Amino acid sequence: MVEFELWWLLIIPFFFGLGWLAARIDIKHIISETTDLPASYFKGLNLILFHEYEKASEAFSEALQIKPDSIELHFIQGNIYRKLGKIDQAINLHNKLLEQKELNKEQIESVKAELIQDFFTAGFYDRCESLSHELTSEQYQEFKLNILLDISIKKRDWEKAIHFSQDIEKLFGKSQRFPISHFFCELALEKFINKKNEQAVKHLEEALNINKNCTRANIILGELEYEKKQFESAIELWKRIELQKPEDFVLIATKFLESYKQIDKLNECLSLMSHLRESYAINQIDKIIFEYILHNEGPSKAEELAKSNLIKRPSIEVLDQLYSAQSLNNDTNSDVKIIQQVIKNTIGNRLFHLCSHCGFKAKQHHWQCPACNSWETISTELKDIAK
Ligand SMILES: [Zn+2]
Numbered sequence: 001m002v003e004f005e006l007w008w009l010l011i012i013p014f015f016f017g018l019g020w021l022a023a024r025i026d027i028k029h030i031i032s033e034t035t036d037l038p039a040s041y042f043k044g045l046n047l048i049l050f051h052e053y054e055k056a057s058e059a060f061s062e063a064l065q066i067k068p069d070s071i072e073l074h075f076i077q078g079n080i081y082r083k084l085g086k087i088d089q090a091i092n093l094h095n096k097l098l099e100q101k102e103l104n105k106e107q108i109e110s111v112k113a114e115l116i117q118d119f120f121t122a123g124f125y126d127r128c129e130s131l132s133h134e135l136t137s138e139q140y141q142e143f144k145l146n147i148l149l150d151i152s153i154k155k156r157d158w159e160k161a162i163h164f165s166q167d168i169e170k171l172f173g174k175s176q177r178f179p180i181s182h183f184f185c186e187l188a189l190e191k192f193i194n195k196k197n198e199q200a201v202k203h204l205e206e207a208l209n210i211n212k213n214c215t216r217a218n219i220i221l222g223e224l225e226y227e228k229k230q231f232e233s234a235i236e237l238w239k240r241i242e243l244q245k246p247e248d249f250v251l252i253a254t255k256f257l258e259s260y261k262q263i264d265k266l267n268e269c270l271s272l273m274s275h276l277r278e279s280y281a282i283n284q285i286d287k288i289i290f291e292y293i294l295h296n297e298g299p300s301k302a303e304e305l306a307k308s309n310l311i312k313r314p315s316i317e318v319l320d321q322l323y324s325a326q327s328l329n330n331d332t333n334s335d336v337k338i339i340q341q342v343i344k345n346t347i348g349n350r351l352f353h354l355c356s357h358c359g360f361k362a363k364q365h366h367w368q369c370p371a372c373n374s375w376e377t378i379s380t381e382l383k384d385i386a387k
Pocket of ligand 1: 355358369
């Protein structure tokens with residue numbers, strides 16, 4: 001036993017020595033590669049770190065003059081041009097690179113992939129699409145499908161978008177059920193607008209088959225019933241949202257109230273909405289009810305509601321509601337109107353629908369984030385960015 005331990009004491013320094021040697025070889029290799037790069041390359045990288053893209057672009061132009069054959073330097077410069085919105089310069093840069101005769105097949109495809117991104121950013125979708133079909137090697141197939149999918153979304157060609165998403169799912173095992181359910185919803189909306197309600201319903205059922213929690217499908221299904229004045233059916237469909245994603249209820253809450261009013265059961269609706277507000281902390285329900293009462297029953301009733309809410313849940317949002325109702329009363333003095341305006345402006349500058357993926361702030365709700373293109377990442381409720 002003692003001998004065995006001594007043997008280990010000898011072998012550990014041996015392996016340590018081997019590791020040290022391997023590290024030295026790697027470091028030597030790295031040093032030989034990096035010393036080959038011009039100083040302006042490192043200057044450019046440093047400027048990128050501090051988001052100084054204009055200056056970084058100048059540094060990489062210098063670096064390119066010293067090393068005009070470096071494809072990687074062209075790609076970095078092209079990316080910076082895209083970042084700066086100088087798409088024509090990015091396209092020129094990549095086109096000139098493509099004209100170089102000594103590029104191999106793999107390099108040609110990598111330059112084309114950059115050019116495809118330039119065309120996409122510039123909105124030249126047809127050129128982007130035809131160039132995408134020239135990418136034949138295995139390593140660009142996922143990139144190609146994603147670009148074709150993005151083009152279909154930009155062109156609002158939802159059938160193609162479904163087709164490419166299904167291919168991505170099948171070939172690369174990446175779940176696309178969220179986007180596909182939205183593509184079916186978009187198709188349904190088109191049919192709905194063209195009065196082809198039966199086809200719209202079919203697409204919405206497909207959306208729910210793909211993603212059973214697709215609240216958007218239930219919202220539209222309910223709207224189809226609402227348009228036909230089938231208020232009870234609309235209510236039943238919208239009630240399902242509680243089991244899917246309760247916070248999305250705010251998107252349909254006003255029509256939900258209106259439907260109950262049409263069947264003379266407004267009080268039942270108010271208690272149901274109060275349950276949703278309490279159970280899922282959906283604060284915006286208070287504001288929706290307040291506005292509904294204000295428009296349908298007048299400022300006095302709305303003021304009563306705001307006062308009672310202010311006692312239960314004091315907040316600047318409810319104070320805004322109280323002053324809004326008071327400022328609409330005829331006998332209100334001008335001070336109340338001034339205070340109301342100040343509060344409204346203060347809150348108005350702080351409330352946004354926020355994207356949980358990229359932090360994008362929107363004044364309106366979007367199912368797809370306009371900044372990062374993610375689906376269902378923008379909050380349905382308005383969030384106070386000061387909190
Ligand atoms: Zn986003």
